[in-house]
Amino acid sequence: MLATSRTFVANARAGLANENLQHALGLARTGFPLRRRLAIERLPEFEALRENGRSIKDHTLEHLDFYLELYESQVVASGGKVHWARTPQEACAAVLQICRSVGAKTVTKGKSMIAEEVGLNEFLEANGITPVETDLGEYIIQLRHEPPSHIIAPAIHLIKEQVAETFRAEHRSFDPDRSLAEPRQMCDEARAVLRPRFLAADVGITGANFLVAETGSSIIVTNEGNGDLTQTLPRVHIVMTSLEKLVPNLEDAATLLRLLARSATGQEFSAYTTISTGPRRPGDLDGPEQYHVVLLDNGRSELIGTEFQDMLRCIRCSACINHCPVYAAVGGHTYGWVYPGPMGAVLTPILIGIEEAGHLPNASTFCGRCESVCPVKIPLPKMMRHWREREHAKKLSPPVYRTGLSLWAWVARRPALYHALAGIASRVLGWAGRDHGRFRSLPLATGWTAVRDMPAPEGRSFHSLWAERRK
Amino acid sequence: MSEARERILAGIRSSLNRGRLDPKTEAELRARVAAHRRNLVPARATALDQRDRVELFITMAEEVQTTVSRAASPAAVPEAVARYLAAENLPAELVMAPDPSLDAIPWEARPLLRIRRGRAEAEDKVSLTPCHAAIAETGTLLLASGPQTPTTLNFLPDTHIVVVRGDQVVATYEDGLDRLRAAAGSEALPRVINFITGPSRTADIEQHIELGAHGPRRLHIVLVEDGQATRSVEYDEQRSAPVE
Numbered sequence: 001m002l003a004t005s006r007t008f009v010a011n012a013r014a015g016l017a018n019e020n021l022q023h024a025l026g027l028a029r030t031g032f033p034l035r036r037r038l039a040i041e042r043l044p045e046f047e048a049l050r051e052n053g054r055s056i057k058d059h060t061l062e063h064l065d066f067y068l069e070l071y072e073s074q075v076v077a078s079g080g081k082v083h084w085a086r087t088p089q090e091a092c093a094a095v096l097q098i099c100r101s102v103g104a105k106t107v108t109k110g111k112s113m114i115a116e117e118v119g120l121n122e123f124l125e126a127n128g129i130t131p132v133e134t135d136l137g138e139y140i141i142q143l144r145h146e147p148p149s150h151i152i153a154p155a156i157h158l159i160k161e162q163v164a165e166t167f168r169a170e171h172r173s174f175d176p177d178r179s180l181a182e183p184r185q186m187c188d189e190a191r192a193v194l195r196p197r198f199l200a201a202d203v204g205i206t207g208a209n210f211l212v213a214e215t216g217s218s219i220i221v222t223n224e225g226n227g228d229l230t231q232t233l234p235r236v237h238i239v240m241t242s243l244e245k246l247v248p249n250l251e252d253a254a255t256l257l258r259l260l261a262r263s264a265t266g267q268e269f270s271a272y273t274t275i276s277t278g279p280r281r282p283g284d285l286d287g288p289e290q291y292h293v294v295l296l297d298n299g300r301s302e303l304i305g306t307e308f309q310d311m312l313r314c315i316r317c318s319a320c321i322n323h324c325p326v327y328a329a330v331g332g333h334t335y336g337w338v339y340p341g342p343m344g345a346v347l348t349p350i351l352i353g354i355e356e357a358g359h360l361p362n363a364s365t366f367c368g369r370c371e372s373v374c375p376v377k378i379p380l381p382k383m384m385r386h387w388r389e390r391e392h393a394k395k396l397s398p399p400v401y402r403t404g405l406s407l408w409a410w411v412a413r414r415p416a417l418y419h420a421l422a423g424i425a426s427r428v429l430g431w432a433g434r435d436h437g438r439f440r441s442l443p444l445a446t447g448w449t450a451v452r453d454m455p456a457p458e459g460r461s462f463h464s465l466w467a468e469r470r471k
Numbered sequence: 472m473s474e475a476r477e478r479i480l481a482g483i484r485s486s487l488n489r490g491r492l493d494p495k496t497e498a499e500l501r502a503r504v505a506a507h508r509r510n511l512v513p514a515r516a517t518a519l520d521q522r523d524r525v526e527l528f529i530t531m532a533e534e535v536q537t538t539v540s541r542a543a544s545p546a547a548v549p550e551a552v553a554r555y556l557a558a559e560n561l562p563a564e565l566v567m568a569p570d571p572s573l574d575a576i577p578w579e580a581r582p583l584l585r586i587r588r589g590r591a592e593a594e595d596k597v598s599l600t601p602c603h604a605a606i607a608e609t610g611t612l613l614l615a616s617g618p619q620t621p622t623t624l625n626f627l628p629d630t631h632i633v634v635v636r637g638d639q640v641v642a643t644y645e646d647g648l649d650r651l652r653a654a655a656g657s658e659a660l661p662r663v664i665n666f667i668t669g670p671s672r673t674a675d676i677e678q679h680i681e682l683g684a685h686g687p688r689r690l691h692i693v694l695v696e697d698g699q700a701t702r703s704v705e706y707d708e709q710r711s712a713p714v715e
Contacts, residue, residue, distance in 0.1 A: 024677065031678045045513045052510045065483045066492050066500055072476075078659060084476040136684055137675035153675060160677050183676040191685060198685075199593055214504045215660060225671040225686020228626045232663075243479070248504050254644040255510040265674070268531065269609040272686065273666040281662055283618035285590035297479050304486035 001119050001147055003352050005336030008359035015330040020159050025331055028156050032322035035266025036373070043262065053259050053376045056252045057313035060213075061304060067213040067246050068295075074216025078278030080291035088118035091296045095120060095205070095238055098292050099129050102236055104202035110220065110227030111135040112207030113151055113316060114240045114296055116338045117351065120205075131205075132197045134226035136190055143170045149332030151339060152264055152318045157331050160186070194226075204230035204288070208241040209315065210256060211293075214249035217277040218293065221260060221270045228274055237276070237288040242296045244312040250275070256315055259375035263317040299350060307386045311346050313376040318343075320370035320380055326363050335360055342370035342380040349387050358396050361387035419463055426457040433457075507652075509645050516607040516642035524607045525640045525694070531610025532692060535669030536682060539692045548634060549581040551693045556584075556597065559689065561630060565597040566590075570619040572601045573634065590621035591628055598624040598687075599632045603654070604647040605640045605692075611668040612692070613647040615661035622663045631670075631687040636695045 004011060015021055040046045060067055072082045083098075085091035091114075099107060107124065109115065109131055121131045121142070133142040137155035141148060143166050148154030155163070164180035167189055180186055206227045208218040218239045220227045231237045247253050253275075261267040280287035303309050321327050321341030332340035337357065339347045345360040361384035370380040391397050392405065411418050433439055433456025441449045448454055484490055492500070516527055529539050542551040556563055563581075567573055569588040578586055591598050600620060604613040612633055616622045625631060641647055644666070651660055671686030682688055 027678050043513055043515070045511055048511050049513075056510065062487070063492065063496075063500055065480050065487070066497060068480065068483075070501075070504070078662075082476075084473055084479055086475045086478060090475060134685065135675070136673045140675070153678075155675055156678075158676075160679075163676055183679040184681050186676055187673060187681040187684060191683070194685065195593070223671070224673045224684035225626050226684065228622070228665070229685055232622050232626065248500075249507060250648050251507050251509050251645055254648070257644070258513070267668075268535070269611055269666070269668040271535070271667065271669050271672055273611075273668075275664040275666075277660065277662050279662075284616065284662065285618065285621040286623045287616065287621075287662060297475075297482075301479055301482045301486060304483060305488065306486075 001116065001122075001338060003337045003348075003356050005348060005352070005357040005360060008334060008336060008363060011334040011336060012330040012363075015334045018331075020162060021157050021331050024157050024159050025328055028150075028153070028322070029328045032266065032318075036263060036319060036322070037266070039262040039266040039268060042268075043258075046259075046262070049255060049259055050375055050377055052255050053315075054313060056247060056255060057315075057376055060246055060248060060252075061244070061309065061312055064243065064246065064301070064304065067248060068243060071211055071213040071216055071246055074213065075278070075291075075293055076216075078216050078291075079281075080216065080278045080293060082293045082295055085294055085296045086298070088296070088298060091118045091240070091294050091298075092120055092123040094292075094294045095240070096124070096127055096129070098236060098238055098290075099124070099203050102202060102290075104129060104236070106130045106132060106197070106201050107203040107205055108132050108134050108198055108201040108230045108234065109138070110204070110206035110222065110230040111138050111152075111154070112205065112240045113148075113338060114207055114242050115205065116148060117242075117298065118240075118296065120240065132194070132201065134194055134198065134224075134230055135222070136187065136224060136226075139190055139194065140166060143167075147333065147338070149340065150318065150321060151316055151343075157333060198226075198229045198233050201230075201234045203236040203238060204232075204234040205238045205240055206231050208239050208245055208293075209260065210253050211241060211246045212248075212250055212253055212275070213246055215275075215277055217250075217275045219253060219257075219273065219275050221257070221273050223265075223267075223271045225272055228272055231274075231276060232287060235288055236290040236292070237279070239276075239291075239293045240296070241293060242298065242300060244300055244314075256375075260315055260317050263315075263319040263373065263375040303350065308346065308350060308383055310378050311343075311350070311383060313378055314343055314347070315376060316343075317375055319373040319375065320378075323369040323373045325365060325367060325369070330363075335363075342384070343378075346378075346380055346383045346387070354387060354391055354394065355396060358387075358391050361385075361391070419461075422463075423461060426461055430457045507648075512643050512645060513608060519607070519642070521637075521640070524642055525637050528605050528607040528610055528640045529694070531607065532669070533610070535610060536672075537610060537669050537690045537692060539694055541694045541696055543696055545576050545695055546580070548576045548693055548695060549578050549584060552599065552632060553581050553584055555632065555691055555693070559630070561597055565599050565632070566592070566595045566624065566628065567598070568600040568620045568624055570601050573599065576634075591623040591626075593627065595628045597630045597632065598628040599634070600624050602633050602635055602639060604650045605635045606644055606647050606666070607640055607642050608644070609668055611644075611666050612690075613644075613651070614665040614667060615651060616663035616665075617661055622665065625665055625667065626686045629683070629687060630689040630691065632691045632693060634693050634695060 083094035149157040210219040279291040327341040348357040438453040673684035
């Protein structure tokens with residue numbers, strides 16, 4: 001997928017001016033946080049479970065080589081195969097080779113962010129294989145040739161009228177005068193269109209929410225049941241996943257599952273949580289004949305031991321996205337690549353480079369809601385700050401920012417000078433703003449005053465009041 | 472072994488500033504995996520006696536639009552199923568898991584109920600399966616695949632009916648996993664383990680929750696009380712009256 005993260009500022013302007021997007025975001029802004037809060041209020045152990053979740057993931061990462069080898073040996077023991085992929089190219093090539101080996105023409109897909117990350121659909125199409133997205137949201141955006149705008153609700157940027165328009169344009173065999181006023185009708189139509197696709201597909205590709213070292217299993221969590229049809233009906237099941245999804249055993253998975261649905265949609269549990277191990281067994285009446293896991297690294301293993309290691313705990317619940325005031329204002333496409341919101345602001349520079357994605361870690365007010373709702377306690381603001389530091393050190397930010405910051409830092413390291421200058425500035429501004437108490441415009445601060453007034457300083461500074469109190 | 476594999480593992484070890492783990496640590500990790508030690512388990516369902524646990528299971532299941540009817544014994548199951556199908560205006564025709572526990576039910580008592588045993592096909596409208604356990608904490612059914620319990624039954628038909636015995640209701644996911652391990656003995660766990668919590672749903676269009684996205688539109692439980700001391704008075708008569 002071509003990244004447009006470089007044009008974040010222009011993307012954000014477009015998003016703010018897009019009425020449909022703003023209406024759609026309005027629904028999400030209230031819905032997700034409310035449902036999450038209600039679910040958590042019902043589970044007194046939630047805070048303690050977060051701590052459990054964090055330590056399970058940390059323990060696994062500390063011994064990742066061991067657990068990966070154990071996992072692979074269990075996949076093999078159950079009749080499956082693991083394809084290791086260092087890069088998106090290797091991952092795509094592995095999928096293509098499996099598809100070609102069975103002469104596959106069409107593949108159905110459950111939702112997989114790893115497939116988005118490696119650009120699997122474009123790659124398969126370029127090689128003569130038709131991928132069919134089956135998650136309703138993914139299906140809608142596939143028809144519209146759009147990227148997902150949210151990691152669990154990919155079509156969250158659309159209003160129902162846009163979906164209806166897309167269905168009318170693409171589902172030509174239906175009565176053109178049919179009503180598509182309600183989500184129910186569109187849902188039924190998508191079900192009718194996709195059912196034969198499920199039954200006809202040669203290969204089914206799903207993601208994985210967790211991998212279990214103990215049993216060599218992949219776990220998917222869905223609400224629609226599309227992932228289960230995708231992995232049960234075709235002759236071949238391919239799991240597209242990445243190596244940090246691993247947990248030691250099923251008890252560890254159970255703990256993380258208690259955190260996942262509540263953090264994501266505010267459900268007690270998603271409709272379908274499915275643990276799959278290997279291909280069809282002797283006597284089974286259904287299930288795939290082949291079970292493959294394409295295990296992507298894409299730079300993740302290099303994060304261990306760095307200031308970004310904590311990001312590998314992420315279970316992709318989207319709570320940080322759902323609680324982010326910046327995401328809620330500008331929407332997911334503004335971020336310009338696969339992962340939006342706070343988790344995307346940390347992850348995207350890792351995967352496509354800070355040169356490409358420098359705007360993302362800067363697009364934060366550091367309000368801290370993301371970290372406070374994260375089920376595995378990832379310090380997202382701290383890591384965004386690490387990216388800002390790296391960007392500064394690599395001289396990637398605009399020269400005027402760097403000069404301004406250096407100047408400020410020079411002064412801030414000299415408290416006497418800082419207080420003297422601040423005192424002068426506050427007296428001058430206080431005098432200049434004595435009539436209105438605020439400024440409509442200020443030289444050097446137009447970025448602030450373009451959209452709001454700047455209050456004029458009043459009375460004495462905090463430092464002088466503090467000094468007086470301590471006497 | 473593939474080059475990618477070796478490079479990735481070597482990269483991880485170099486990031487961790489160590490080589491391969493020593494045998495002692497590996498043995499400890501193997502022991503940790505095999506111990507199945509539980510992390511924190513919510514008290515919601517563990518603190519209850521079996522009767523209340525069954526009630527919690529039903530409450531949680533109904534909260535996510537699973538419907539429940541009760542049968543006083545296995546012999547009452549055919550009538551409960553027939554009644555449910557009639558009430559929902561569904562055909563008296565179903566595909567059933569070829570499972571001994573369901574074969575033991577006297578289906579001949581309802582000769583109008585047409586039953587085929589096997590996996591689900593595209594045209595099947597209603598399926599009937601047993602479950603391996605039912606989990607009270609979230610009203611979740613635990614179904615395991617096998618020659619007698621094909622997975623397609625859980626997803627293809629529009630309506631999925633599950634027979635649950637009162638003694639199959641356990642408190643937590645971990646309790647359900649223990650039951651699976653006990654049943655498997657030294658064999659591997661089932662290929663597919665489905666935790667099912669309500670019928671299929673989506674909120675992908677304007678966050679509007681719609682049932683029956685791709686999987687079943689309806690999920691119905693026939694709870695076989697069978698001497699279990701379960702409360703039955705406070706439930707909606709029409710929906711949950713025990714069938715004698």
